[in-house]
Amino acid sequence: MQSRYYTITEYPEGLPGEEIFRLREEALPELNQGEVRVRNTWLSVDPYMRGRMSGVRTYIDPFELNMPLEGAAIGEVVESRDERFKMGDKVRHMAGWRDIAQLKGDELEPLPGHQVPEQAYLGVLGMPGMTAWTGLNRIAEMKEGANVLVSAASGAVGSLAVQLAKAKGGQVVGIAGSQDKLDWLESRGVTAVSYRDRNARELTEALQDACPDGFDIYYENVGGVVLEAALNCLRTYARIAVCGMIARYNDEQPVPGPSNIANILIKRARMEGFIVFEHWNHYTTFLDEVGPLVERGEIDYRETVEQGLERTPAAFFKLFEGSNRGKMLVKL
Amino acid sequence: MQSRYYTITEYPEGLPGEEIFRLREEALPELNQGEVRVRNTWLSVDPYMRGRMSGVRTYIDPFELNMPLEGAAIGEVVESRDERFKMGDKVRHMAGWRDIAQLKGDELEPLPGHQVPEQAYLGVLGMPGMTAWTGLNRIAEMKEGANVLVSAASGAVGSLAVQLAKAKGGQVVGIAGSQDKLDWLESRGVTAVSYRDRNARELTEALQDACPDGFDIYYENVGGVVLEAALNCLRTYARIAVCGMIARYNDEQPVPGPSNIANILIKRARMEGFIVFEHWNHYTTFLDEVGPLVERGEIDYRETVEQGLERTPAAFFKLFEGSNRGKMLVKL
The missing domain is CATH 3.90.180.10 (Medium-chain alcohol dehydrogenases, catalytic domain)
Structure with a gap:
């Protein structure tokens, strides 16, 4: 053959x-x-x-x-x-x-x-879903009522992260670009913020408007300006789950990073990278928790x-x- | 009066x-x-x-x-x-x-x-000593034999961090500037690396020479170029304890951060800020552990x-x- x-x-x-x-x-x-x-x-x-x-x-x-x-x-x-x-x-x-x-x-x-x-x-029940769930629950150790910020929020992972967060969260804010992506986020009860045509300061202000109390969790998918803005909007003891930095994958030259890493110190925040394959021994726990939500149509994937x-x-x-x-x- | x-x-x-x-x-x-x-x-x-x-x-x-x-x-x-x-x-x-x-x-x-x-x-038995001990033990969760990198390694905190790390560590590398500081580090069995006249790439190479296997722990005191170089030299699952960024304290304008934050993801590293005052309930544990070392003259402070x-x-x-x-x- x-x-x-x-x-x-x-x-x-x-x-x-x-x-x-x-x-x-x-x-x-x-x-x-x-x-x-x-x-x-x-x-x-x-x-x-x-x-x-x-x-x-x-x-x-x-x-x-x-x-x-x-x-x-x-x-x-x-x-x-x-x-x-x-x-x-x-x-x-x-x-x-x-x-x-x-x-x-x-x-x-x-x-x-x-x-x-x-x-x-x-x-939704494979690697992207498991990635969303692992970042929120095992890396960021999400608690009920936490305010959660998700970048690339309409992507394969982000779109699940916002919905899983919404299911047990406080305010959930998703960052995306085009209007239809923003509309979809709003349709799921997620506060949508566009990164388009915004520098780090402008995006910071937009995030502060969206969630004045700041974020307990930042689900990081993109790096770049979005990371810089997110670092400005952390609550004390915030957790940043780093699952990807797609904005950086195709850079030919190193691009300067965020100028405000000191917020990690000021907010006693924790930023942690993870690779979902290393958490695969928890896959059945994920399936038991998220599988029924998908069967009942409660996750819009x-x-x-x-x-x-x-x-x-x-x-x-x-x-x-x-x-x-x-x-x-x-x-x- | x-x-x-x-x-x-x-x-x-x-x-x-x-x-x-x-x-x-x-x-x-x-x-x-x-x-x-x-x-x-x-x-x-x-x-x-x-x-x-x-x-x-x-x-x-x-x-x-x-x-x-x-x-x-x-x-x-x-x-x-x-x-x-x-x-x-x-x-x-x-x-x-x-x-x-x-x-x-x-x-x-x-x-x-x-x-x-x-x-x-x-x-040594006050805030700086407690800061060194807390960063290594409670934030970075140092294990016996870990390779440890310390920036500002001859300062109040760093000089204690290198010695506490040396007492239970594998290879310990300290970053400092002047020759007498470097000499002191070497006198304590610490591999000394100068940051002077080195950009991030050159400092990265010097750290790789000093510790080819990379670091399990980076004790971060300074930010800037030193942080960027350290991010290039992490081992998988490295922990970065962020206790200060003195290089940034007097900046009038934001300065671009490290271009290589993606190493947090690549190495599944964890970077966490802490304030020693919030760990003060462990002060007696610290005194019980470090006090006798100081009394016996085993810490050169x-x-x-x-x-x-x-x-x-x-x-x-x-x-x-x-x-x-x-x-x-x-x-x-």
Whole structure:
């Protein structure tokens, strides 16, 4: 059987372009004992993948040039030499960016059995949802009634973070750009603040207007000016969960950071970075808590879907253009 | 009885000059019931006092213009209408910057009884020592064998942090400026690195040479370029205890911060600010642990002493010139 997969031919500086991606095809070998072949139905593209294209080890190994790229995917077993999996089983795994994946059974997870569309396990009940939940609950240790600020608040992670915060929070403020994103936030009871055409001082004032008491928690997704403004609006003992800094991923040169880090001291704040994969042993706790909310339709999760394997690079670029809403997916 | 005290006449921008300080004299009223009069013998000047001269509330109220300044002091009771204190008792309190202090008994602490010079309770066994210990143990949660980096490593706090870290640490690296400070660090078994004439990249390289495995703990006292270099040299799960940013205290304009905050994410690091006064309920634990080390002469604590009340502003300025060694004190 043939497998078509994407690879990159070089490590880009700055925003990657189409030219580094290649779609290749290879004949898969026969299955060895313990291996499973999966026809992928949904592929995930995520901002962290930019880090794997940098050629340096950060918290995860870089992609290998000219080898199949990796990422979360959902598919259906089409052939199995592992007794735990049979034809037709729905599974999740990390061999994305391709149509047919061949893996060891140990690299597959059966999909949990909630009454939700299967692609939910790549979004609201997958890595982005788990990231939102982990940042709020395990890193920022959110308490009932806390005031929460979320940047990139209409993105895959942010849109879930605002809703999970709203479910037990005090005032929840979300930062986004375009009017439709701001409208969506308001529709969920979240105070929406635009970062557009605002410098750090102006954004600070807008956040102070939105939440005069300041924030107990800042869910940091972007870095840059937004981080600087957020640092000006912390309450004492605030917690900052750092899960991404997408504004920085494509910088070719270092850009000066916030001039007001001293607020960490003044407010006795805590800023902590985390990688969701290191908290995966809490995934069942997350599913038990958030799964029923999703089944009952209490979480409004959005998806932006591109159709067909050939659109995977385009889907990835959309993450950095800010033109996706919620989880960015490719349907095969 | 007359009391002579220092006050400030305005809130300075940038580095304060002599001209804002006034030495004033007033006649003290008779003692009320519950009050105590103290002849101060030692006054403390500390970097955090600069924050109290800014006219804005940070983590502590600003000094009131034209009123007696405050700060830690040690003295001897000369008159008492509180039965807990009698003439000749040695006490510590916050009514510094003056020769004679009149306070409520509740505002006085009797000096603990270690075999140490009394001014040690303003330094190694006082606020600076407690700050060093709290940052390492309660904020950074130092474990045996950890690699520790300390900035301002010959200062009142830093010189104790390196020695407390050395007592249970792996590699300990201290950053300082002048050659005699670097020599002192080396004499204590601490790897000394100079920040002089080095930009962030050059300082990063020097720190990597000093400790190729990177740091589990960064004890942050200064901000600026040193923070940027330290962020480049963190190990995974590093803890940064932020106890001061003296490089920033006299800035008139905001100065861009480190361009590499993303290392907090990449290394899953935690950066946390703290104010030692909020941890004072652990002071006896600190004394039990560090007091015996000081009595046995195992901690080399330095003092820079100015003589006479009139030298108090000059002593304060020395904190920002980098010309003091260890604890800066005024002897009356």
